[in-house]
Amino acid sequence: MGEVLEVPAGGGAKRYDPNARLAHQHLVCTRCGELRDVFPAGEAGLSLGADDRHGFEVTAVRVVFEGLCPSCRPVGAA
Ligand SMILES: [Zn+2]
């Protein structure tokens, strides 16, 4: 399956990410730790201007979208 990336998940569980070689971000349920790969357009709306890079060569952007999955959302919530 090739190299995998260890992803910290909620509750101390460890998951191995089969998509480590595809640029993507994560959507995580803060309650049960459900983890989904998501592919936001571009750099997920994030970019650093030269002044904010502090001399760094930025090679990646890591974004975690957090929320409640359908099974953890309170009943009746949108
Ligand atoms: Zn959940």
Ligand SMILES: [Zn+2]
């Ligand atoms: Zn992933």
